[in-house]
Amino acid sequence: AVAAPALCKIYAHAVKYPHLSVFGILIGDQEMVQDAVPLFHGPFLAPMFETAMNLIESHYSKRESTIIGCYFAGELLDTPLPSFVTSVADKIVSMYPQSIIVQVNNKQMNPLAYNNLLTQFSHTAKAGWNETNKQLSLPSDTLKLLQNCQTERQWETLFDFDSHLTDPSRNWLANEF
Amino acid sequence: EVDDVVRELRDSPNSFSKQKELLKLLRTSKIRRSDLVQEFGTKMLAKKSRLGSDVWIVIEQVLLARLDVGDIEGAKNLYFDLKNQFGKESIRVQTLLGMMYEANGDLEKARQFYTSFHSKQPMNQLIYKRRVCVEKALGNWDNAIKLLGKYLQIHTTDTNAWEELGELHVKQNNFKEASFCYEELVLLEPENFLYHTALAEVLYTLGGVDNLVTARNYYSHSLVLNKDQNLRSLYGLHTTASALANMKNGKSQENAKLLAWATSAIQGVYKGSDIEETVNSALTS
Numbered sequence A: 001a002v003a004a005p006a007l008c009k010i011y012a013h014a015v016k017y018p019h020l021s022v023f024g025i026l027i028g029d030q031e032m033v034q035d036a037v038p039l040f041h042g043p044f045l046a047p048m049f050e051t052a053m054n055l056i057e058s059h060y061s062k063r064e065s066t067i068i069g070c071y072f073a074g075e076l077l078d079t080p081l082p083s084f085v086t087s088v089a090d091k092i093v094s095m096y097p098q099s100i101i102v103q104v105n106n107k108q109m110n111p112l113a114y115n116n117l118l119t120q121f122s123h124t125a126k127a128g129w130n131e132t133n134k135q136l137s138l139p140s141d142t143l144k145l146l147q148n149c150q151t152e153r154q155w156e157t158l159f160d161f162d163s164h165l166t167d168p169s170r171n172w173l174a175n176e177f
Numbered sequence B: 001e002v003d004d005v006v007r008e009l010r011d012s013p014n015s016f017s018k019q020k021e022l023l024k025l026l027r028t029s030k031i032r033r034s035d036l037v038q039e040f041g042t043k044m045l046a047k048k049s050r051l052g053s054d055v056w057i058v059i060e061q062v063l064l065a066r067l068d069v070g071d072i073e074g075a076k077n078l079y080f081d082l083k084n085q086f087g088k089e090s091i092r093v094q095t096l097l098g099m100m101y102e103a104n105g106d107l108e109k110a111r112q113f114y115t116s117f118h119s120k121q122p123m124n125q126l127i128y129k130r131r132v133c134v135e136k137a138l139g140n141w142d143n144a145i146k147l148l149g150k151y152l153q154i155h156t157t158d159t160n161a162w163e164e165l166g167e168l169h170v171k172q173n174n175f176k177e178a179s180f181c182y183e184e185l186v187l188l189e190p191e192n193f194l195y196h197t198a199l200a201e202v203l204y205t206l207g208g209v210d211n212l213v214t215a216r217n218y219y220s221h222s223l224v225l226n227k228d229q230n231l232r233s234l235y236g237l238h239t240t241a242s243a244l245a246n247m248k249n250g251k252s253q254e255n256a257k258l259l260a261w262a263t264s265a266i267q268g269v270y271k272g273s274d275i276e277e278t279v280n281s282a283l284t285s
Helices: A004-016 A046-060 A083-095 A111-116 A142-151 A161-166 B002-011 B016-029 B034-045 B048-069 B072-086 B091-103 B107-120 B125-137 B141-154 B159-171 B175-188 B193-206 B209-225 B231-245 B253-269 B276-283
Strands: A022-028 A033-041 A066-073 A100-104 A118-124 A128-133
Touching: A004 A022, A004 A033, A004 A066, A004 A100, A004 A142, A022 A046, A022 A083, A033 A046, A033 A066, A033 A161, A046 A066, A046 A161, A046 B193, A046 B231, A046 B276, A066 A083, A083 A100, A083 A118, A083 A128, A111 A142, A161 B231, B002 B016, B002 B034, B016 B034, B016 B048, B034 B048, B048 B072, B048 B091, B072 B091, B091 B107, B091 B125, B107 B125, B125 B141, B125 B159, B141 B159, B159 B175, B159 B193, B175 B193, B193 B209, B193 B231, B209 B231, B209 B253, B231 B253, B253 B276
Parallel strands: A066 A100
Antiparallel strands: A022 A033, A022 A066, A100 A118, A118 A128
16 A cells, blocks of 8 residues: 555656656555655666665664665656666665565556556566556545645655755655645 | 746746746756746747847747647647748758657657658758657667767767767666766866766776776766765765775775765765754764
């Protein structure tokens, strides 16, 4: 299941950069993706990924929840999960074995299509990453949440790690919605 | 900066001078905020006479923004304005027609359009680049790479194109080829700290002691060029020196010094911030 804060941040991140791929980390436990930390827009490399992971681990070390995977929205309307995402996810799952990938289906960005917005991928040692859940359970007021995101232009106050690197005053670890 | 002007505009949304300032800022910085250009550019075009000679630049800017946000009909109207003013022979106007095909999703049509156009104007950079864009839009990354490579054999100093090719290679996990692109960029613009950082990032990703030492050097040089607004390089230097400190042939006094310097510099950036503690414990873990 996906909770409201995670849903809204993933959605806002994707909406904010429609011409780029976006990537972030998921926070939660086995039952629930509680939150999302937006990291990058556009292609990214090892140094900043490792840095961001260290900072996230440090930030959440005193809290109950932990890293539970990553999310990704491709830059094209129709993107199969790219190999660089699965490589990065392989690294995450080696440290956090219950990790999942949540992919945003770009053709379903209209709030009315929310049932098909997200697809979950899970990992097995034998078969790698495979689609496990095309209809992740979402909050009951998802339609309203997504519509609010649009009307209130929530993406304007969402800052990812890339943005933070350009302007350190932007708090990427505590996007409040 | 853009955020500041936008904030001012939300307070006084009909201020013509602020609208003009925003659109100019977006043109020069090349930041892609088509939603803003559409919103405020449209208001400006309602008062065309106040734009003077800038009117055509603004029309083109709003046209492209409308394509970006999916208002193809609105873009078409502006296209006709430009066509009437500059004629169908204008390459710039023709390119906009091609982009309208692209925005409409008629990618095959756009591809044929640009290819035939290109054969008549083989030196035209704009048309060549649109051909690369069509390949990207189709998800043909390798074709895009090939085309862009050919373009760069002719236009060898086009830094934007080298940046684009570097990014495409990164997307395809071709890190060696990406490093070559960023090396070209460092040669073309040795004072540009961003290029040094980009090269360092790719070298670190390639891995191995030699690449990491080189990466460390490029991060350091980037920080020499830009000490105060270069957090990416600070983190990069820290990450690289930390990794080297844990590698058999990576340890050295120089490395330890750089690691200590980077750590303290980063701590300085976050002094008094909400996440100061988080950063400090991550740095020393």
